[in-house]
Amino acid sequence: MSIPIPHRQLFIDGEWREPVNRKRIPITNPATEETIGDIPAATEEDVNIAVEAARKALSRNGGKDWASATGAHRAKYLRAIAAKITERKSELAKFEAVDCGKPLDEAAWDIDDVAGCFEYYADMAEGLDKKQKTPVSLPMETFKCHVLKEPIGVVGLITPWNYPMLMATWKVAPALAAGCTAILKPSELASVTCLELADVCREVGLPPGVLNVLTGFGVEAGAPLASHPYVDKIAFTGSNATGSKIMTAAAQLAKPVTLELGGKSPIVVFEDVDLDKAAEWTAFGCFWTNGQICSATSRLILHESIAAAFLEKLVKWCENIKISNPLEEGCRLGPVVSAGQYEKVLKLISTAREEGATILYGGSRPQHLKKGYYILPTIITDVKTSMQIWREEVFGPVLCVKTFTTEEEAIELANDTQYGLGSAVLSQDLERCERLTKAFQSGIVWVNCSQPCFSQAPWGGRKRSGFGRELGEWGLDNYLNVKQVTQYISNDAWGWYNPPSKL
Numbered sequence: 001m002s003i004p005i006p007h008r009q010l011f012i013d014g015e016w017r018e019p020v021n022r023k024r025i026p027i028t029n030p031a032t033e034e035t036i037g038d039i040p041a042a043t044e045e046d047v048n049i050a051v052e053a054a055r056k057a058l059s060r061n062g063g064k065d066w067a068s069a070t071g072a073h074r075a076k077y078l079r080a081i082a083a084k085i086t087e088r089k090s091e092l093a094k095f096e097a098v099d100c101g102k103p104l105d106e107a108a109w110d111i112d113d114v115a116g117c118f119e120y121y122a123d124m125a126e127g128l129d130k131k132q133k134t135p136v137s138l139p140m141e142t143f144k145c146h147v148l149k150e151p152i153g154v155v156g157l158i159t160p161w162n163y164p165m166l167m168a169t170w171k172v173a174p175a176l177a178a179g180c181t182a183i184l185k186p187s188e189l190a191s192v193t194c195l196e197l198a199d200v201c202r203e204v205g206l207p208p209g210v211l212n213v214l215t216g217f218g219v220e221a222g223a224p225l226a227s228h229p230y231v232d233k234i235a236f237t238g239s240n241a242t243g244s245k246i247m248t249a250a251a252q253l254a255k256p257v258t259l260e261l262g263g264k265s266p267i268v269v270f271e272d273v274d275l276d277k278a279a280e281w282t283a284f285g286c287f288w289t290n291g292q293i294c295s296a297t298s299r300l301i302l303h304e305s306i307a308a309a310f311l312e313k314l315v316k317w318c319e320n321i322k323i324s325n326p327l328e329e330g331c332r333l334g335p336v337v338s339a340g341q342y343e344k345v346l347k348l349i350s351t352a353r354e355e356g357a358t359i360l361y362g363g364s365r366p367q368h369l370k371k372g373y374y375i376l377p378t379i380i381t382d383v384k385t386s387m388q389i390w391r392e393e394v395f396g397p398v399l400c401v402k403t404f405t406t407e408e409e410a411i412e413l414a415n416d417t418q419y420g421l422g423s424a425v426l427s428q429d430l431e432r433c434e435r436l437t438k439a440f441q442s443g444i445v446w447v448n449c450s451q452p453c454f455s456q457a458p459w460g461g462r463k464r465s466g467f468g469r470e471l472g473e474w475g476l477d478n479y480l481n482v483k484q485v486t487q488y489i490s491n492d493a494w495g496w497y498n499p500p501s502k503l
Contacts (some may be wrong), residue, residue, distance in 0.1 A: 005037030011198035013053035014208030042216035057209030071125035080204035082118035115273035125177035149177030151230030178479035210478025258468030263421035267297035270427035291397030342373035344398030420462030
């Protein structure tokens with residue numbers, strides 16, 4: 001099935017604009033390795049134009065058009081965006097599938113989540129009106145105090161390729177709800193639906209400059225955005241290496257950043273589980289999104305008494321996963337996003353084998369697919385904690401396994417990582433689950449499941465998985481400044497100094 005990709009330009013100040021240098025980047029369908037279109041390649045000159053547009057939008061009409069308008073006013077636009085996305089769901093899901101390799105059913109689920117996230121932050125924008133001038137209790141009756149929440153300003157939003165439209169929405173929706181104006185820079189590997197988000201904003205009449213979308217390479221567009229003196233905050237989701245560079249650039253101007261970085265999350269499976277239910281959650285936790293998810297529970301920590309039986313079950317579940325073109329009905333595992341990612345994942349599997357690990361299942365491309373960047377769901381056993389496969393994020397459908405005997409050993413293995421995004425525990429003993437929940441060094445814990453995510457709940461990590469939280473009320477707070485307002489209400493003079501002598 002051929003899916004025609006719209007020919008778009010950069011979206012700046014409410015209009016489609018050709019990049020200053022007129023360059024474009026080809027789009028490769030990872031399922032076929034064919035070029036299916038191209039996207040504009042922004043550079044520093046385009047970033048400067050977009051930032052200027054965003055600053056003008058922030059202050060237009062004294063801010064009354066957007067930044068200092070009511071939350072209810074902004075909510076109308078967010079709801080209109082949600083409605084238009086729902087209307088275009090089928091088309092957008094197909095764009096997502098051919099652009100990044102995501103199975104179509106997954107992509108459709110993502111588009112539902114995009115619309116839901118905009119609806120949620122429309123509610124939050126309306127709620128913001130009610131929270132303005134929240135009183136603060138003071139110990140002195142001669143003063144009264146309240147708090148104002150104001151948009152932080154112009155924000156740069158740099159997003160990844162694994163959930164192109166959804167990860168963009170996690171940042172765009174709360175930023176706009178807060179009254180910020182924004183420049184979105186999606187990954188050059190998957191930008192199609194972010195440009196369609198711009199088209200949706202144009203269709204619903206979002207004021208010019210409130211959202212600008214710049215596609216392009218990180219070095220050419222992302223770096224100048226992160227270091228721009230008139231960008232007030234950067235929110236980034238992506239690799240640790242890039243996150244460190246963004247922190248360094250932002251530090252020069254004491255600019256706030258929110259970072260959601262890598263992960264190497266554990267899933268601890270105890271001996272009292274239902275083997276089939278636990279095997280499905282284990283597979284889903286690692287192979288969902290073709291294994292390309294920062295929170296993937298890619299380290300299976302398995303009670304030794306059930307290890308053989310559980311792994312036998314898990315292999316059967318993996319054998320039953322339909323690997324195909326993402327547009328085929330029932331596809332549950334598509335290709336990884338690019339040739340570079342394909343080679344990286346296969347190299348990590350090869351290194352694990354060279355270091356003495358066993359490839360229990362997978363480890364190569366499926367035999368029935370001769371084209372595309374496909375990799376079988378892979379299970380690696382006989383893993384040591386010193387091995388690269390245990391310590392480094394793969395970002396592909398690869399699960400490594402270690403066994404344990406005691407609860408204390410399981411906790412030690414779970415926390416044996418530089419990352420701290422997610423953790424999962426599977427057990428019928430809920431008191432034991434509660435102990436592990438407290439012991440896990442991560443920002444998210446899943447009990448008897450893996451990977452569920454909701455707009456209402458906070459998302460973010462610890463350690464080298466970054467800092468700050470997205471989603472929920474915490475996601476809105478990312479884009480708000482808090483202003484304290486204190487008023488002296490006594491009729492008496494302050495009386496600290498002796499008054500001047502009266503002549």
